[in-house]
Each structure stands twice: as C-alpha cells, then as structure tokens.
Amino acid sequence: xxxxxxxxxxxxxxxxxxxxxKIVEQRHKEVTAxxxxxxxxxEKQKRIDAKIEELLPxxxxxx
Numbered sequence: 866x867x868x869x870x871x872x873x874x875x876x877x878x879x880x881x882x883x884x885x886x887k888i889v890e891q892r893h894k895e896v897t898a899x900x901x902x903x904x905x906x907x908e909k910q911k912r913i914d915a916k917i918e919e920l921l922p923x924x925x926x927x928x
Contacts, residue, residue: 866874882888896904 879888
C-alpha cells in the first residue's frame with residue numbers, strides 16, 4: 866500500500882469517526898439538530914416580526 870492510499874484510508878477513517886461523534890466527548894446538554902433548527906427558525910421569525918413592526922409606520926399601516 867503506497868503512502869497516498871494510506872493517507873486516503875486514514876482520512877476516510879477520521880471522517881467516519883467524526884460523523885459518528887467519536888472524536889470529541891459528547892455533551893449531554895447539547896441539543897439535537899432538529900431542536901437546533903427549531904431554535905434558529907424561532908429566532909429568525911422573531912427578528913422578521915421585529916423588523917415588520919419597525920417598518921409598519923413607514924408604510925402607513927399600524928398593528
């Protein structure tokens with residue numbers, strides 16, 4: 866096995882370990898990807914709502 870193949874195998878092995886969460890200690894307080902997405906979506910919606918509230922007076926509209 867040449868050096869390029871060994872490096873490729875090592876890289877693939879490290880990526881596999883990383884994907885499975887085996888490289889660093891997992892924190893129990895971390896949220897799942899689904900929960901993180903929901904938090905990001907909620908924060909984004911709050912910012913959009915705040916911007917709409919800020920712009921309503923300029924459009925001649927009131928809430």
